[in-house]
Amino acid sequence: MVGQAPTSNGAKPHITVRDLTMAFGSFVLMRDLNFTVNRGDVFIIMGGSGSGKSTLLRHMIGLIEPARGSIFYGDENFTKAEPEQRQELLRRMGILFQTGGLWSSMTLAENIGMLLEEYTDLNPAEIREVASLKLALVGLKGFEDYYPSQISGGMQKRAGLARAMALDPEVLFFDEPSAGLDPISSRLLDELILELRDSLGATVVVVTHELASIFTIGNNSVFLDPDAKTMTASGDPKELLAHCPDPKVRAFLRRGEKENV
Amino acid sequence: MSDQGRLSFIQAQDGTLVIRLVGAWSLRAGIPSAADVQGQVASTGISRGVAFDARELTSWDSSVLTFLVEVSELCLQRGIPMNREGLPVGVQKLLALAEAVPERKGARREVTEASFLERVGTDTLGLAGSAKEMLAFLGDMTVTFSVLLRMKAHYRASDLFLLIQQCGAQALPIVTLISFLVGVILAFVGAVQLKQFGAQIYVADLVGIAMMREMGAMMTGIIMAGRTGAAFAAQLGTMKVTQEVDALTTAGFSPLEFLVLPRVMALILMMPLLCLYADFVGVIGGAVIGVGMLDLSWTTYFHETANAISLTDISGGVFKASVYGVLIALSGCLRGLQCGNSSSAVGDAATSAVVTGIVAIVMACGIFAVVFYILGI
Numbered sequence: 001m002v003g004q005a006p007t008s009n010g011a012k013p014h015i016t017v018r019d020l021t022m023a024f025g026s027f028v029l030m031r032d033l034n035f036t037v038n039r040g041d042v043f044i045i046m047g048g049s050g051s052g053k054s055t056l057l058r059h060m061i062g063l064i065e066p067a068r069g070s071i072f073y074g075d076e077n078f079t080k081a082e083p084e085q086r087q088e089l090l091r092r093m094g095i096l097f098q099t100g101g102l103w104s105s106m107t108l109a110e111n112i113g114m115l116l117e118e119y120t121d122l123n124p125a126e127i128r129e130v131a132s133l134k135l136a137l138v139g140l141k142g143f144e145d146y147y148p149s150q151i152s153g154g155m156q157k158r159a160g161l162a163r164a165m166a167l168d169p170e171v172l173f174f175d176e177p178s179a180g181l182d183p184i185s186s187r188l189l190d191e192l193i194l195e196l197r198d199s200l201g202a203t204v205v206v207v208t209h210e211l212a213s214i215f216t217i218g219n220n221s222v223f224l225d226p227d228a229k230t231m232t233a234s235g236d237p238k239e240l241l242a243h244c245p246d247p248k249v250r251a252f253l254r255r256g257e258k259e260n261v
Numbered sequence: 262m263s264d265q266g267r268l269s270f271i272q273a274q275d276g277t278l279v280i281r282l283v284g285a286w287s288l289r290a291g292i293p294s295a296a297d298v299q300g301q302v303a304s305t306g307i308s309r310g311v312a313f314d315a316r317e318l319t320s321w322d323s324s325v326l327t328f329l330v331e332v333s334e335l336c337l338q339r340g341i342p343m344n345r346e347g348l349p350v351g352v353q354k355l356l357a358l359a360e361a362v363p364e365r366k367g368a369r370r371e372v373t374e375a376s377f378l379e380r381v382g383t384d385t386l387g388l389a390g391s392a393k394e395m396l397a398f399l400g401d402m403t404v405t406f407s408v409l410l411r412m413k414a415h416y417r418a419s420d421l422f423l424l425i426q427q428c429g430a431q432a433l434p435i436v437t438l439i440s441f442l443v444g445v446i447l448a449f450v451g452a453v454q455l456k457q458f459g460a461q462i463y464v465a466d467l468v469g470i471a472m473m474r475e476m477g478a479m480m481t482g483i484i485m486a487g488r489t490g491a492a493f494a495a496q497l498g499t500m501k502v503t504q505e506v507d508a509l510t511t512a513g514f515s516p517l518e519f520l521v522l523p524r525v526m527a528l529i530l531m532m533p534l535l536c537l538y539a540d541f542v543g544v545i546g547g548a549v550i551g552v553g554m555l556d557l558s559w560t561t562y563f564h565e566t567a568n569a570i571s572l573t574d575i576s577g578g579v580f581k582a583s584v585y586g587v588l589i590a591l592s593g594c595l596r597g598l599q600c601g602n603s604s605s606a607v608g609d610a611a612t613s614a615v616v617t618g619i620v621a622i623v624m625a626c627g628i629f630a631v632v633f634y635i636l637g638i
Contacts, residue, residue: 058507061511062511063507063510063511087513090511090512090513091513093511095508095511097504097507097508098504099503099504100503100504101503101504101505101507101508102505102508103505103508103509104500104503104505105420105423114512114514115512118415118512118513118514119513163508
């Protein structure tokens with residue numbers, strides 16, 4: 001799948017979410033979510049605050065079990081998979097958590113190295129080299145021996161991304177990548193996401209409500225409406241802006257500003 | 262504050278009620294009650310409408326708005342038109358803003374004090390849930406230990422050594438202080454009683470046996486529950502909040518192997534050593550009283566102690582200390598991993614870890630007392 005061009009027509013489905021219901025106890029957050037993420041897509045999960053975007057992402061990476069429905073990666077049912085099979089699927093995913101999620105007791109190089117140590121046969125010197133390379137890719141060359149608490153929030157995000165890329169994943173998940181970043185860092189991160197998608201051929205799933213990011217990087221999306229308790233739109237955000245029948249979605253994509261008719 | 266905000270009412274000729282707002286209104290001076298308006302409306306019969314005259318209003322803040330929102334609701338209830346033109350422009354805009362978003366259906370919550378029985382019931386149900394969680398955690402930890410025994414556990418040796426240092430060497434000062442004082446207290450209590458029979462020498466037996474069998478392990482356990490158990494809960498709780506635990510899980514590392522296991526091992530290894538040390542310091546504490554107050558010599562005191570205690574006493578205490586170590590580590594880690602997603606939840610986790618740890622230690626101590634008695638140890 002490396003180098004596969006992102007196409008919207010005739011694309012191969014990579015992630016399929018089928019009849020997903022997310023609930024905490026008896027409280028239903030979202031029901032009947034159905035969508036497909038194609039290989040090479042930059043897929044945006046969007047919606048207002050508290051609509052369950054991050055929760056959906058946590059379902060997709062197996063941190064929360066769905067109340068109903070399944071998530072497929074390729075043809076494999078991730079939700080119903082045995083623990084080993086699920087680990088195997090997880091190994092092909094990279095996740096950038098909202099807060100970075102770097103292991104604070106380890107240096108940046110160790111954070112990345114731990115994954116390589118576990119899942120490859122590289123020797124310590126090689127692991128160190130690969131870790132340096134990953135850090136260089138996100139612009140953190142020379143920060144190998146820093147602890148996460150010693151670098152800024154934006155750098156932590158990028159280091160988190162370096163760790164997410166450690167095992168050359170097929171799917172990259174980003175939870176609010178631009179939260180807490182200044183506009184320039186946030187744009188640079190967007191560019192980085194696109195470059196990684198193109199060069200690694202990875203599928204990217206991004207949870208965000210930053211309009212600038214949504215239009216710059218997204219070519220497919222799903223919109224979660226907390227009032228309707230389900231998804232109310234899906235597709236290319238630029239198309240949705242122009243043609244979505246749901247006025248709420250158009251208003252969201254216009255920051256609530258009036259439409260110029 | 263001479264020009265305090267006032268209200269007055271004028272009945273206009275066309276039947277509208279004009280509310281005059283006069284002076285400087287401020288929250289500090291209080292909010293006039295809308296009941297006056299209601300009284301006016303009621304006394305004058307169905308009014309044609311309500312209007313305002315704010316020409317003499319010198320300054321205003323939220324007090325005016327709060328009053329007006331109430332008046333507005335009153336008008337809405339009675340179906341009386343409200344003419345806002347007489348109000349300052351700023352007030353009109355803010356009033357419109359306050360009314361722009363209608364109350365979300367179901368957003369308002371009935372804040373009702375749950376009855377005593379209801380709370381007892383909810384807590385009891387919660388207890389069953391938390392007991393289940395605890396059992397599940399114990400089961401998972403048993404499995405994790407079997408993984409460790411098969412030498413397949415994933416954890417970092419450097420983490421283990423750091424933890425050993427934290428809950429071993431760094432705990433020595435506090436353990437020294439507490440166990441010395443416990444020795445002193447035991448000797449004091451014993452001395453007062455035994456002096457009456459001229460049996461001062463048995464203070465050494467009392468302190469020695471009590472420290473070796475019970476107090477050494479128990480006091481070390483309680484110190485470590487407060488010191489290390491709380492630290493474990495706070496560390497793991499924070500890692501949960503910062504999603505480090507999630508990152509471990511999704512990377513295929515079991516948090517139980519990676520985080521809990523080294524903590525349990527560190528305490529299993531360090532508690533016996535700390536307990537032995539506490540035993541020793543406690544005996545010294547007792548000896549200081551024996552020598553200082555009871556005119557015993559150091560040699561006599563230590564001979565008496567050595568005769569009184571047996572290896573069984575010491576090893577029994579050391580064994581207990583190990584068990585307490587497991588209990589402290591498990592309760593600390595359990596509470597840490599159960600932590601919610603906020604900074605106050607981390608505090609709760611630490612508190613709860615100490616409580617759970619101490620309760621577990623005291624319960625285990627009781628069980629040991631019975632078992633040791635039956636076994637004749």
